[in-house]
Amino acid sequence: MSLIVQKYGGSSVANTERIRKVAERIARVWREGHKLVIVVSAMSGVTDRLIELAREICPEPSGRELDVLLATGEQTSMALLAMALHSLKIPAVSLTGAQAGIVTDGSHTRAKIANITPKRLREHLQAGQVVIVAGFQGQTETGSITTLGRGGSDLTAIALAAVLRADLCQIFTDVDGVFTADPKIVPNATKISEISYDEMLEMAALGSKVMQARSVEFAKKFKVVFEVRSSFHDKPGTVVREATEDMENVVVRGVTLDRDQAKLTILGVPDRPGIAAHIFTALAEADINVDMIVQNVSQHGTTDITFTVRKEELARARRVTEPIAAEIGAREIRWEEAIAKLSVVGIGMRSHSGVAAKLFHALAQAGINVQMISTSEIKISVVVDEASAIKAARVVHDAFELGHQGSPDSSGG
Template sequence: MALLVQKYGGTSVGSVERIKNVAERIAEFYRQGHDLIVVVSAMSGVTDQLLQLASQLHPEPSEREIDVLLSTGEQTTIALLSIALHALKIPAVSLTGAQAGIVTDGKHTRAKILNISPKRIKELLQQRNVVVVAGFQGQNVEGHITTLGRGGSDLTAIALSAVFHAECCQIYTDVEGVYTADPRIVPTARKIDEISYDELLEMAASGSKVMQARSVEFAKKFKVPFEVRSSFTNVAGTIVKEEVSAMEKVVVRAVSLEPSQAKVTILGVPDKPGIAAKVFCRLAEAEINVDMIVQNISDHGLTDITFTVHKNFLKKALVALESVVSEISAREVRATEGIAKLSVVGIGMRSHSGVAAKLFSSLAEAGINVQMISTSEIKISVIIDEKEGKRAAQIVHDAFQLNNPL
């Protein structure tokens, strides 16, 4: 039978009862004759609890020790799930990321996978064990525990699927798949049967929390198709795979809303070569991710540069800009919170016109002002007032008739 890689998120293993349910699901696949590598996250809430404990001891704890601390969350889950499988008479062995042969670079709290040694897992599979692997973690070449950052368990599962050429990679979560919008924001959102890597990447970059962008990028690079589905039902999920021509028939695949954004404008910037480089190099040095960027037309040798960041990084961005603003002789810096990014995504945009017109018309008719615009080949994003976010998402979703079955 086939080799399956399954990943279960924190909500799927959030209690003893849920771990038992996951074990029953795994046991069913095992009894059908499948080989199984199962990747798990920490139980929901555990990672936050561990971080709170660390913060009570030190305001800025060592990243190395944070990795050691957080890795225990997944290690608890792998042991509990293996015990639950043993209770069902299913042979199972739990492995930490290091024991599973996952080698990373040395960047603590946001490491990248460099290599996976398959020997140990292969031996256990040959002995007909279910191999339960701690997601989100690995070990660097010096033997230190490292973690992969937010959504790292998804990355672990997809990387293992690539290395072992799994027949199927299933990402189990608390939703039944990828939707045309967040159902909590747009109640009429519909589950998507198939979506391309590029579309899901753009959704992830636009605020969708279904999958971490790094995981999707890895899947695309190594051509690993995967399914996002619920661990609470047996309903088929969403298949994420390489683009096929039939996908272009759908002009807009989904609407994404990313709240909690902030806008920074540097006024009176000299319009000459190297100025923008100085600004954004300084932000990069502070490890601040900048999203949308707009530069106004030059007037009398001066221009304005506006960009957006997550509001949690606004203070850090302003501190980083303090010295560079005087260095480039800019007039002042202004910051605005309370904004959101609304995006429409679809590979059909490459071959169909009128998407921008419909997007802007629908927002205008609803009296929603657009503050900034950014485009890519398969995405259009706008910045709007955060208070209008949910209403705008529903309006745009309706305008493109995304609630209608294909």
């Protein structure tokens, strides 16, 4: 008898028919003799609707009350799924994040898990029940409801699998697994049968929407092997695990495209120590996440500094940097939203040369100009014009022959 943690995303529980299908899948596994902990997201579209309702009432609702509201989405799913299992004569109990023992810090709408006390979970499992936990939520030590940010149900599942030492963790979603690129953008993208934590983390952070980056970080830290797979059929998905020697034989694992990017340039910045620190400290204090940074070669005592942020943070970034630019005597600030970040990812890049050359050659052959470049040990990212973004993803995917690297069952679904 094994202990399995399964997570079902919003599309998997989008309506009562799909909830019944999920219940039937769970019932089959339970009848095979396995212990089950099920984590559920809110029904598809519910969280967005709750946010809309909140903003109709108050344009800037308090984080505490927003968390109280948003937590109801997952609680609806967990209760309905428990009812569906009861109708199949399967003993099941639903628990909120707080009831499941998930304790977080006090950062409302993006809380971090501080600890989990699984005593109540174990008691229900020992009694032979399927335990259904509302994902995406927990509570502070003082009892306030918190949520874990977008994709937080993934984090709930990974964290529970870690603390319960589960034999298997499965993330059920509306896609067949992790692909070499977004199949909606690159038609010949193929499903990856196995990927390392580091590759998955980079792809999640760089625009792949299959997994929340924080969830992958947590899985890597606690060595939780998990599988991303579709809830609509029984085909194998993508296993995410620690890197193995064989994994490095694939130089580039995938291509990601992030079109939610904006670029801001401060022109004529005095080239002296402390200026860059002043600018980026102010952005950090405003909780604005800066991604790529490029500083030009100094000429006549001044330089230009360019950096990228999320599109939704551009207005705030401008408000922060404009007074600083005036204070330090910079010439002007320019910004652009019509950009995209293209990245190639692969742990094989650690031991293989020529990846950058092939990337730049493919883009040049397609007439696509590179505006910014950023690298790490296992990834290369470039900023390109948004109008060329899809074309860029396709030509780079073809250049690295990623349409041939997936598993035998690699069709998009």
